[in-house]
Amino acid sequence: MSLLVFGQSGQVARELAALAPEAAFLGRDRADLTDPAACVAALRASGARAVINAAAYTAVDRAESEPDIAGLVNGQTPGALARACADLGIPFVHISTDYVFDGSGSTPWRPGDPVAPLGVYGRSKAAGEAAVRAAGGQHVILRTSWVFSAHGTNFVKTMLRLGAERSHLRVVADQTGGPTPATEIAAALLRITEALRAGAAGGTYHYAGAPATSWACFARETFRQAGLSVTVEDIASEAYPTPARRPLNSRLDMASTETDFGLTAPDWRQGLARVLAALKGI
Template identity: 75%
Template sequence: MRVLVFGRTGQVATELQRLAPQAIFLGRDQADLASPDTCAAAIRTHRPDAVINAAAWTAVDRAETEEDAAALVNGQAPGAMARACADLGAPIVHISTDYVFDGSGSRPWAPDDPTAPLGAYGRTKLAGEAAVRTAGGSHVILRTSWVFSSHGANFVKTMLRLGADRPTLRVVADQIGGPTPAADIAATCLALARALRDGATGGTHHYAGAPETSWAGFARETFAQAGMAVTVEDIPSAAYPTPARRPLNSRLDCSALAADFGITQPDWRAGLARVISELKGI
């Protein structure tokens, strides 16, 4: 299967290159998502069997002041990709986020639950979802959360860096979700692309790590696995204000993905062990 991937240096795109080095990977220099027409043109040029969109505007706080720019990348570009895919009869797997929900309650969010983004980033990602659906082609919109890996900027690497210099760290404990290894997201995207190409019915699905935890719990497990004597103090979100509001409840109900595609939630603790071993060069 000839797969075209938008993204080359992000966490999921990097893992896709490890799993499918034969795929076509387009970075910003070849297909800038700020120019949606170039993305559609790239699809028409390469004529792939399937497309995975692993690129996005992920600067959550900056999106609050640059929403138009974020909307171009997260909203309009996926729509242009999906329309080009529909014209060619090629399925698309598009990665989205838990930020499309308002984070209320404590029940895991189901794919068909009402959306209500708290900020600009979530609004632009929700617009991208709508554009992919409207294109009318075969697709899976894969919402995920709290992505981490041994590369790029992410929570695990930040904790390890800060913990190397500080004996105590204060970490938010009232935001609950599922950390998700980028490697597992990449493998899931490839499996979904193959399934769609073979005629499976797509739609909107959730994929996140288990068991649920807080950012503080995630930090504790990170330090424990890394063998670092760092004390984590729980704090509320209000004690760590950011320009963009974060959802308190980022739990995602992933049962439909398991039922429809046989893809179950990964244990993020096992993924974390692999990431830490890689960072240590073991």
């Protein structure tokens, strides 16, 4: 399978490179997602037989002041890539997010539930989803949540940095979701791509870690596994204001993902142990 991946330095893209080194990866220097036409030209010139879009504008708070850029990168360009893939008759796999939901209630969100994003980032990702579906080609939109790895910037690495400096931290406890190891997302994307190449219909799916937890409990487990003596104080979201509102309920229902692709929710605690071991070796 000749696989083309948009993205190179992000958490999921780096894990994809480790799992599928034979794939071609296009970073910002070769495929700027603020230029949809250039990205489409690169895709058409690649000779790819399948495409994964692992690149996105992910600065949730900055997006509130850069709606045009977020909308271009997360909305217009994925749509352009999906249309090009439809024209070429090749599958397109696109990563999305729990931020397309408003976070109400306490039951896991199903793929077919109505979207109602709270901020610019979520709206830009919802627009990208709609554009990919409208392209009419064979595709999978894979929503995930709370991504972490040994690379880039993420919650685990932030907690480790702060935990090395302080003995007491206040962490939001009223947001609940599934932390998801980037390496597991990468493996899921490759399996889904293979299934599409074999004729799977595709659609919108969810993939997130289990069991559901809060940011505060995620922090406690990080410190426990890392051997750091840090007291975590639970706080409400209102006590930690940010430019963009976060969904309180980011639980994602994976039933259809398991049925159609045989993918089960990864245990984020095991994934955390692997990430911490990897960080020790860096």
